[in-house]
Amino acid sequence: MKLREFVCFCLLLIAFLWAEGFAQTTASSCAAKSNTTCEECLSNVSCLWCNTDQRCVDYPVQSVLPPASVCRLAEARWGKCWVNFQTLIITLSVLALVILIAVVVCCLCCCKCENIGRSRKVDEREARQADLRRVRNEERREQMKSRHDEIRKKYGLMKDNSYSRFENS
Incomplete structure (x- = not known):
C-alpha cells in the first residue's frame, strides 16, 4: 500500500512540475497574441480574451473567475469566442x-x-x-x-x- 501511495505522489509531483513549466512558457505567448483575433488567442487554453480592448491575457489561475481589473465577466472569453463568462457561469x-x-x-x-x-x-x-x-x-x-x-x-x-x-x- 505504501508503494502505491508513493507512486501516486510521484506522478502528481511530475504533473505539477510539468504544468508549472508549461504555464511559464505560455505566459509570453498570451501577451504576444494581443491585437489578434479571439480564435488565435483562445487556441492556447491558458489565455483569456478580453473583448473590450481586443487583448489576450494570461488566465488568472489564482482566482477562479477573472477579476474585473483584468476584464469584465460579460466581455471575457475563454475556451470559445462566442461564450462569455457571465453566460457560462449562469x-x-x-x-x-x-x-x-x-x-x-x-x-x-x-x-x-x-x-x-x-x-x-x-x-x-x-x-x-x-x-x-x-x-x-x-x-x-x-x-x-x-x-x-x-x-x-x-x-x-x-x-x-x-x-x-x-x-x-
Missing part, C-alpha cells in the same frame, strides 16, 4: 442545480422504493406468522376438544347426537 450554475435536484430526487426515489420493498417483505413475514399462529391455535383447539371428549367419555357425560332425544320419545 448556465453552469443552472445545470449544476438541475443535476443536484435530479440526484436528490433519485436518492429519495431509491429510498422510497427500498422502503416499499421492505414493507412488502415485512407484510409477507407478518402474514406467514399469522398463518402459523392460526394453524397452531387450530391444533390446540382440536387437542383441547379431544381431551374434553376423553374426559366426558371417562365420566359418562358424552353427549350423543342432539337429535337422539327426539328419537327416544
